[in-house]
Amino acid sequence: MLDLLPELRDWLDDGRDLAVATVVSVGGSAPRGPGAALAVDRSGAVVGSVSGGCVEGAVYDLCAQALESGDSALERFGHSDEDAFATGLTCGGVLDVLVTPVRADSPVRALMRTALDAVDRGEPVALARVVDGPPGRLGATLLVHGDGSTAGGLGVHDDLDRTAAARAGAALDAGRTGTVELSPDGSHCPGGLTLLVEAGAPPPRMIVFGAVDFAAALVRAGKFLGYHVTVCDARPVFTTRARFPDADEVVVDWPHRYLRGTRTDPRTVLCVLTHDARFDVPLLEVALRLPVAFVGAMGSRRTHTDRERRLRDAGLDTEELARLRSPIGLDLGGRTPEETALSIAAEIVAARRGGTGRPLTGTRTPIHTPAPPRPAHSTGRPRLPEGVARTAS
Known part of the structure; x- marks a missing residue:
């Protein structure tokens, strides 16, 4: 909504x-x-x-x-x-x-307006609504702000509101919308009450390091995918608003220093396009130890081998290095900056959604892959009360 x-x-x-x-x-x-x-x-x-x-x-x-x-x-x-x-x-x-x-006269009206206003201001907010539960509670709504404050209520039990607020806060942290199943007494165990939690969080971030021609094309692709896009490079002559008019932010700073000080979260995408060890190695030392969604770096296979050696020498272990996607992008055969940006964007989508990157033609795998597994207390689909199911026949 x-x-x-x-x-x-x-x-x-x-x-x-x-x-x-x-x-x-x-x-x-x-x-x-x-x-x-x-x-x-x-x-x-x-x-x-x-x-x-x-x-x-x-x-x-x-x-x-x-x-x-x-x-x-x-x-x-x-x-x-x-x-x-x-x-x-x-x-x-x-x-x-x-x-x-x-x-x-609907009590949900004010809650909806508050939620929409928060999203418009870029503030995190979640709506938890009953989709299966005690009679008369279908659609009951709890509004949860990023700071943990709430409005409205599910009308069953105070403990339930507290538990629902905690679960909504977790969904907000991850930027995920989906269902969770709770007990009406407020315990986390499944027990006959299902909520739809809608997370309204600020757009995820894409940070592009390296003010190169490929970066300009990737910025446009990132904006198309709904990211808040930042371009960062230490060279002021290249890192200008005129060169990157589509970026939300253009930052002149050493990449590793900027990354240490800026906000990231589990949805953040980091794309390293500098393919210069002076910038790449200290930047990737930081990036590969952050809980972000994607870390990719541009460069030839030879560059990647040298970069990986330098990162090992800097103290990164095998598990940390395994997070690095390099050379960045899917194999589309592209050559232009726009084609390269498309291949990078395609890999980001595949990584986020669990796709394989293979052509759908000739395959029998589902077109829409399942969402990543939810926490142990959630459920994939709410149980519908008797009499509300509609199936084509």
């Missing part, structure tokens, strides 16, 4: 009644993941998408019904071998969708 900023915020400012359909969980080859949303207002205007088109019409109708009834609903859309073009996903997946009315 949080990905519909600024449209939802404008609708709330206008005082519109609306309903929001949010993907709770997916199975098989569903086209969009948890958190994807579609919203409908009283006039019938619509923004967003939950399936890329497969079930949009049926979800639209559910939103209209929720606006009239004022009740939340959880629906399942699936695929039938007998009729692939019934109300379901022709790609063969299964989609669970939570539909929440947001009328003028």
Whole structure:
């Protein structure tokens, strides 16, 4: 839902009644993941998408019904071998969708507005909503800020709110949206209550070291993928805003010094394009010991062999060196800066999503690979209450 900023915020400012359909969980080859949303207002205007088109019409109708009834609903859309073009996903997946009315008298309205405002300011915030639990609690919402403060509540037990806030905070740290299963008494053990936790965190960072032509193309690719992109190089003559107009930040500093002092997190991507040992070795000494998502370095295989030797001499062990992706990028046969940037971006996506980088033609592996494993207390898909499943037939 949080990905519909600024449209939802404008609708709330206008005082519109609306309903929001949010993907709770997916199975098989569903086209969009948890958190994807579609919203409908009283006039019938619509923004967003939950399936890329497969079930949009049926979800639209559910939103209209929720606006009239004022009740939340959880629906399942699936695929039938007998009729692939019934109300379901022709790609063969299964989609669970939570539909929440947001009328003028709805308590979730203020929470939603607060969450959208926080996302707009770049502040971390999470929404935890009941998608399976005690009667009458479907759609109950707890808002959790990055500092741990909360608003709203799940309305079952105070301990549950505290546990849900802790789990939402963990999801926020990782920038992940998904379901978690808890007990209504607030214990972490699964026990009949499932929450959808939507993490609204600032964009992940991509830091590109080396103010070279390849970097300019990679900056554009990084922005396209949704990263907050920084370019860093110690040479002021090359490290200018004019050369990197698409970057969010252009920093003149020694790369290793900048990396030691800047903010990184488990979503951060580090791309080293300098292929100069004076810069690379001290930078990678720092980078390979940080809990970041990706560390890649440009250079020939000969350069990589020399770089690896220098890093071993500097004290890095085998496990740390194994994190280095070098030469950076997938083998696409590209030569231009743009083609090289594409190969690097492709490797980053594959590393983040668990892809192989192989052509889909001729393979029988799933097109949409499963999300990385969740913590031990989470569940892949919520158990649906009796009577709310919808499967094409």
